[in-house]
Amino acid sequence: MSATIDLPEPATRFRPTVPPPLKEPLGLFEFLRAARKNPITTWMDAHFKLPVVAAESAMGRITLVSDPALIRYLLIENADGYRKDDLQRRVLAPGLGNGLLSAEGDEWRLQRRTLAPIFNARTVQGFSDAMNAAGARLGRxxxxxDGKPVDVALEMTRVTLDVLERTIFTQGLPSDPDALGRAITRFLEAVGPIDPLDVFGVPDFVPRIGRLRARPAGRFFAEVVDALIARRKALMGQGEAPRDLLTLLLAAQDPETGNGLSDLAVKANIVTFIAAGHETTANSLTWALYCLSQDPAAQARVEAEVDAAGPGDFAVERLPFTRAVIEEAMRLFPPVPFLSRQAIRDDRLGRIKVPRGSLVMVAPWVLHRHHLLWEDPEAFVPERFLPGNRDAIPRFAYLPFGAGPRVCIGQSFSIQEAVILLAHVVRAVRFRLPEDHPPITPLHRVTLRPEHGLRMEAERRA
Ligand code: HEM
Incomplete structure (x- = not known):
């Protein structure tokens, strides 16, 4: 085991302001209002202090698990005893179709087997040129x-879409690629808030306002993807297709049967990769830049590391502190604030009974700030994730990408992407938060983003 690295003095640490945990449970209507507006405001003090909390709520019995051994049992040892819950499927499936994120059972197994090689280490490494190219463009x-305000949240969304466009569709995008980006963002915004009709299991034929609003953006998005698939198949037929995610998806074969994915599954997965992959990574970068702007020592250290890496392209292995900044930002502001499962049969989590059909959650928002698991949980301390210190973090205490069979398939892709992009930003500019900026507080809307955006002043470094 490598040597441990001293953490910065507690007095110098930056502690971002976040909604405080509740002392008392909310009534039904208050709970629903809060869950729709900003679900992270519904967690209680006890959730951050106890290993397991089971309670009755508007959604029936919910068990929140924050004990690493029990999480391991839930997500790995007894993963077959649970499935993605109805609420999640009702929210995800209308937008994402039957892609990897929302599929279940045999369909999920088949897709996961078929798609796994596309996200293996070698293929992902092959995307680092595209990531560096997008980062360099952002840097410019x-x-x-220089000297002007920048909408950091918007720029990070733009650059992660740029990466996806450069890695999914290296050619053949519509004439206005920003139109695709805008449609995706509008689509995600409209389906974002949890609809009370979904919470109460009202059948799907009853229209949801969010879904109606999302329809035009969804339709535009689907039409573009259809056209791209058709054009790409033609190129593949001529042996002239680029080796990007779209070609890999169309060529992917189930290692057991040799079968490819249906066109519908290819389309659902493109939509899924874009939806699952751009806001999550964009928000990690946004929070990382916010935390750095408030922590001069960490800012200086990341600048020194980036400058020492020299000009040209970045390689993740040479940026351990930059990576630690991203990982610490994802601890404090996990892009996916909770995972939820539904028990297929009666179970037990330690001494707590889990009745069949009830909801069990693991909430990175809670887990990553849990008093039993972290020292000074509210503080931004990237050093926790430097090699040497990292070994002290229990495997199931830090789960930005989930764990077990349904762990994020894009994990290495997004870490590599976020580290490379952050390095390009740090090489180009230093950000300063203006004093009159509205408070920076996290809003849980599918992912976790700053409620009033993040506008900072750029000071040129490059
Ligand atoms: C910072 C970035 C990201 C975070 C924090 C993140 C987080 C997660 C989490 C927590 C899950 C598991 C959900 C559960 O168990 O219920 C997941 C699944 C998934 N993610 Fe990511 N993700 C990120 C980036 C990406 C990217 C870049 C892609 C694709 C290009 C992607 C594609 C997926 C897919 C397809 C699944 C479903 C896997 C399955 O069920 O087999 N994600 N992600």
Whole structure:
């Protein structure tokens, strides 16, 4: 085991402001209002202090698990005893179709087997040129903003879409790629808030306002993807297709049967990769830049590391502190604030009974700030994730990407992407938060983002 690295003095640490845990449970209507507006405001003090909490709620019995051994049991040892819950499927499936994120049972197994090689270490590494190219373009854009305000959240969303476009569809995008980006963002915003009709299991034929609003954006998005698939198949037929995610998806074969994915599954997975992969990574970067702007020592250290890496492309292995900043930002602001499962049969989590059909949650938002698991949980301390210190973090105490068979398939892709992009930003500019900025507080809307955005002033470094 490598040597441990001293953590910064507690007095110098930055502690971001977040909604405080509740002392008393909310009534039904207050709970529903809070769950729709910002679900992270519904967690109680006890959730951050106890290993397991089971309670009755508007959604029936919910058990929140924050004990690493029990999480391991839930997500791995007894993963077959649970499935994604109805609420999640009702929210995800209308937008994402039957892609990997929302599929279940045999369909999920088949897709996972078929898609796994596309996200293996070697293939992902092959995308680092595209990530560096998108990062360099972002760097040039930021340098031009010297002395001016930058909408950091918007820029990070733009650059992660740029990466997806460069890795999924290396050619053949519609004439206005920003239109695709805007449609995706509108679509995700409209389906974002949890609909009370879904909470109460009202049948799908009853229209949901969010879904109706999302329809035009969804339709535009689907039409573009259809056209791209058709054009790409033609190129593959001529042996002229680029080796990007779209070609890999169309060529993917189930290692057991040799069968490929249906067109519908290819389309659902493209939509899934874009939806699951762009806001999550964009928000990690946004929070990382916010935390750095408030922590001069960490900012100086990341700048020194990036500068020492020299000009040109970045390689993740040479940026351990930059990576630690991303990982710590994802601890404090996990892009997926909770995972939920539904028990297929009666079970037990330690001494707590889990009745069949009830909801069990693991909430990175709670787990990553849990008093039993972290020292000074509210503080931004990237050093926790440096090699040497990292070994002290229990495997199931830090789960930004989930765990077990349904662990994020894009995990290495997004870590590599976030580290490379952050390095390009740090090489180009230093950000300063203006004093009159509205409070920076996290809003849980599918992912976790700053409620009033993040506008900072750029100071050119490059
Ligand atoms: C910071 C970035 C990301 C975070 C924090 C994240 C987080 C997660 C989490 C927590 C899950 C598990 C959900 C559960 O168990 O209920 C998941 C699943 C998934 N993620 Fe990610 N993700 C990120 C980036 C990406 C990217 C870049 C892609 C694709 C290009 C992606 C595609 C998926 C897919 C397809 C699944 C479903 C896997 C399955 O069920 O087999 N994610 N992600």
């Amino acid at each position: 854009r930021l340098v031009r903003r």
